[in-house]
Amino acid sequence: MQLAATLVAVAAFFFGALPAAALDKAAVEQQFHAWIERQVWPAAKKAGVSRATFAVMDGTSLDWSLPDLVPPGSKQPASDMRQSEFGSPGRYFDEKKLAPLISLGRERLATYKDTLAAVEKRYGVPGPIVVAIWGRESGFGRVKLPNEAVRSLATLAFMGARREDFFGELVAALQILEEDHVTSDRLRSSWAGALGQPQFLPSKFLAFAVDFDGDGKRDIWNSVPDTLGSIGNYLARHGWRSGRDWGFEAEVPAGVSCALEGPDRGKPITAWEGAGVARVAGKAFPDSERKGDGFLLMPAGRHGPAFIATENFYVLKAYNESDLYALFIGHLADRMRGGKPFVAPWANVEKVNRLAVRDMQLRLEKRGIDVGGADGLVGFKTRRAIGDWQAATGLAATCFPQPAMVDKVR
Ligand SMILES: [Ca+2]
Known part of the structure; x- marks a missing residue:
């Protein structure tokens, strides 16, 4: 601030x-x-x-x-x-920042086991997902608002x-x-008016907060059950599918373009497998997931880990629109359940100026390409527009802006 x-x-x-x-x-x-x-x-x-x-x-x-x-x-x-730059998405996943959230989150999973089981029963959202949001939003309620x-x-x-x-x-x-x-x-x-432990804006509170401990008040400031129930209800009401995971880190062969990314380009996970996409570390996609739709997700383009996400990934984005936020929640939940760090590294990419990205987006928009709004931020629509431009120019598609390239994309 x-x-x-x-x-x-x-x-x-x-x-x-x-x-x-x-x-x-x-x-x-x-x-x-x-x-x-x-x-x-x-x-x-x-x-x-x-x-x-x-x-x-x-x-x-x-x-x-x-x-x-x-x-x-x-x-x-x-x-x-013009003074704002951004670098590798990898900085969001610093192990030093993740470690305390993982260990404190595991403690909360144990302490609130019964409440979380009741939340999952009513809303279909697994405990680790609810606890990961709680941790990310308010440090499990420890952050003094x-x-x-x-x-x-x-x-x-x-x-x-x-x-x-x-x-x-x-x-x-x-x-x-x-x-x-x-x-x-x-x-x-918060200074921006986000309320209580789940950090709901007041309109979201009115629509989605619940009284989970049954005392007649929706108290997301002081009641842990109300907090956890409210997060569960929020995700359920935004379409969380019970029994499905959020997504899986995947190996994407060079023949599968990074420009295939996005929630509007889903296909059954078996179809991705058919194109050569595999889960990392020799693991298989769970059978229960394989017939369901999967969506390619590459937040750093070819400069970092790739994922096959499910519909639930986009439900997490209803909590906060950023791909990296949703990925952070999914990954933190996995780690609380004993999951491993990402297999693929986040490469050290050069920092990019937001104004230069916005100018690039404006040029692409002029050609009728949907970049998801010319805001200088790089979502999946901007990433795949870059990949398409690279392919059309005879370059290997990386789907991520770098300083030497953004001024040329048009
Ligand atoms: Ca209550």
Whole structure:
């Protein structure tokens, strides 16, 4: 957050936004309270929030420490994409970072064995998957949530860079207080308003949190059963298929193009086997999985491990849209069950500038190629577009951007 604040300050200097110090903060606070009454109260009332519950807003002030704020009268800071780079996905899977999550996760699997069995019975999601998400989101509830959700959300809805996304979340947070699941002083969140141990945004809480311990409250802050049940319910409601795994590391022969990646290019795992794809380390795909669909997944293209994922991999992506997040959860769950590190190494790739990637994506879009949005981030659609360009240019397809190549792709 320190870095983000510095970048905003730099952007403000170069792009003419008012430095925060020059702002009349007292005047902005006044506008904030006028906005609460004029904009937030009617929406909250319509959503069933009582005036008594809404009183929490009276004592709420703006949190000026949040990143990327755009106070009224200042200009939207320019995107900091030009200063942003990304490297190998392998850094997400550092064994030193994984080790404590694996050992603490195994302890939680033992401690909450009965609860997790009940969660799997009701929602079909295995314990290690639920516990892996719990660990990744809040360190199994050990992370102290730094913010009051209402204050953070009100600040972001009033003067955040993505104001319109947060207005509904603020109203949803007030609905949670109205329903009395937790008192306002205990409605803790991340700076971005993600609530409790599963880190649900308020709208997700309303839709997916459950009271798994039966005390009448959906308490994802203090109740482990409510936390685990809510994660299970979230995945079940997003289509988790009971009895299927998330995916398997695989060896993909050179004759199978990395550009075949993606959830829209699935085929039965037996068909991948027919094309020469095999599970690593001489293991076979489980018989129960082989007739089901598999999807090629290569987060680092030819520069790292490859996988045959199942539909459940894409259910994990409903929790967080990143391929690497979903892979992290699946891998962590495997490791808690005694699985081994990935067999294939993550190669040391050169860092790539996000702006250069975005420009490449814009050129591809102009040709009608779907890159999944020109955002400077590299999802499967961008990876396979690169692979297709490489093949058309007579190069070996790697399906991953590198600095020497991104400016040429078109
Ligand atoms: Ca409860």
